[in-house]
Amino acid sequence: MKIETNQTTACYHCGEACVTNDILFNEKHFCCHGCKTVYQILKQSDLCEYYSFNQTPGVNQRTTIRKDKFAFLEDLSIQQKLISFQNQTETHVTFYTPHMHCSSCLWLLENLHKLEAPVISSRVNFPKKEVTIIFNHSHVSLRKIAELLTEVGYEPYISLQNLNEAKPQISRSLIYKLGVAGFCFSNIMLMSFPEYLGLEAGEKSIQTVFRYLNLLLALPVLLYSSIPFYKNAWAGIRNKFLNIDAPIALAIIVTFGRSMYEVLSQTGGGYFDSMSGIVFFMLIGRILQEKTYQQLSFDRDYTSYFPIAISVVKDEKEIPTPVPDVKVGNTIRIHHEELIPADGLLTRGKALIDYSFVTGESIPVQKEMGELIYAGGKQKGGAIELLVMKEVSQSYLTKLWNKDAQESPQRKSFVHALGKYFTLIVFMISFSAAAYWFFHEPAKAWNVLTTVLIVACPCALLLSNSFTNGNILRIFSRNKLFLRNAQAIEDMAAINHIVFDKTGTLTSTQDQDLDFIGEKLSADEMNCIAALASQSNHPLSKLIAKQAGNPANLYMEDIIEIPGKGIMGMVNSNRIKMGSHNFIVGGTAPEAISSVYVAVNGKQKGYFKIKNHYRNEIFPLLKKLKTQYSISILSGDNEAEKLNLENAIGKNATLLFNQQPVDKMNYIKTLQQNGNVVMMIGDGLNDAGALRQSNIGIAVTENTNNFTPASDAIAEVSALTQLRKFIRMAKANKQIVMASFILSILYNVIGLYFAVQGVLSPLVAAILMPASSISIILITFGSSSLVSKFLKLK
């Protein structure tokens, strides 16, 4: 039963391989009727320029939408909720279209008026993935607009629950504060120049004018622009701990106070420029930080951030569908150990749900047919089918992922420790310097106390860590590696041992050779076997389900899957059992090969022989990794592949076979007890325990619902071959932060040198502050981008 791979062409519209169909139209290939239809629509309205901006800009149109999907838009009360403006001639409405991802999409969506005349104009907001359409409602209805968008491949994602929630707004108040601080800072600097350049000699009155103007200009900075720092510092103090904003807030207040005193008593010009400079640069840092994180969390919550696909059942076939495309009314199939992504009614199968990720309760709950099952639980047992009642909320899944992180012991970044000490050290220096001068030259004591507090700037601590982390997280996600949080970067940098799971991780589940050896099976038996196999999510079962037969509409019950052993159940009143040799026949297999044995109605029929097909480039990767880290490969299979693997990667790697999930976890535990820092790479199915146990666990997905909150990172298959580069980047993170610390300490030492002696002039302070802030921003942001270019990441 050998299956040959076809030479496949790529669809002109969406770029995917034309595997099942190959539709030829206008000399172009399309993978399905849907894609071809979009092309036809565009061609008729002369909009084929769509394809000229980007290669294959479309999104796959394989799943067709119900005709009445948007019928609810004819209801006036619902229209009222969606419409933002309406008068006699026009209506304005804003739709969220998550499929928008490139300039072609932008072009098409802003040229909707060419497709449908009553559309007057449309405007795209790209970061929010929204399109605002102005149309003449007497010639076209709201429903028709939504259907039009769907026809060209940009289905609007209308969720009535989300209508009441506001979408995340980039906070503007920080930008206002920055504008004010910038205005004041530049003008203060301008007016401080005469003072620096020696105005003393001449006009006393003009000097006073300059100084008072500076004082006035510094007031908005003190009272308005610095508010974020006061707020954070106060929040920290209330919780009895000094965070990084405390020294900044202190410096701002002390500088202003000291300068105001100097101006009012006419003893000097004050340090207003330094003060407004600190505020200006710190605000820039904070805005950049917030922007990075907001983009990251917006991606996670609202777009297809995770490469998770959910099996939507259509005509008994499972179609992997990305998360935003799963709609209310779809039937989805959840296999053993899979996470339930959306609330749904149980329509088929025996549901035994483990809600430990949500409630912490590990005893599975049994659910009846027709009962509503909430998202977040894991199915334990055979596959079940659910009728989706509420759309998948990716933000909910993200919350689950991060919730799991909070439960595991908090590993605090090394920056936090440094931050705490910084303030203490600064205080110590300033008080001891002041005390010294108090005994030698009392006049200087107050001067020294305040200038030390002014010049010591923890900019590096505040900026560098969050910048580099944010930047690195985004670089990783562009390269298809999605980390749970910034702490994972540090964990990744520290590893010295990598553990790989074999089946599904090193081997690909797509192209493998499948052979049945034994008694000839009837077509009916083959279908039953395929049906049983489709209930399991094990890579070998999925392969059998795809290639063995047609599992349409068979009656199944009593499905039991035992991880590491096999699966059994009743299909069409045949008792089928599939699994390892030990499970079916008993004892170890005679031949050392990857095999799945089958027994029908108690009679052993033979076995499926499966050739392992390793992913491209995995062996070179392993060989390279071996030079730097210790490698282990764990497999649930028998020792069939031992020779193959040893030949491919050499003798130094540890190869263990016949591993049950619990064995894998214990192996990692032992490694850790011997002082190793372990990274585990698995497919997230049977490895949840091992992934959690390791210091950093990466779940490799390949278009299936493998989301497990136990992992610290999710990687698409293509990212796996770049593993070395990712680890190198994570190590670079620490080096960059260290470099910026050292630079910042250098600046601080220079500044303190002057301050401690009591000779810190406003000029020196004014130069040091901006110089240190700018250089640190440049170094952290710039280095991380440079490193990624150097490593040839996207």
Added chain:
Amino acid sequence: MGPADIFTAKINQLMSVIIILLLASISVAALFLVAFLWSVKTGQYDDEISPPMRMLFDDTKPVPKQTKDPL
């Protein structure tokens, strides 16, 4: 008092005009600040990704719409 000193004294006398210049320049700068705050408020900086792309699109002449062929 030599000519140099008289000169310096005169300059110092006239220096007060600088106050007017100062106030004028600060007012102009303040106008710019207000313009900046207003432009942020009306959302001009919310979408920075589409304007660059939009710039490069061609204006095409409207083509008379063909009747749809039966599919």
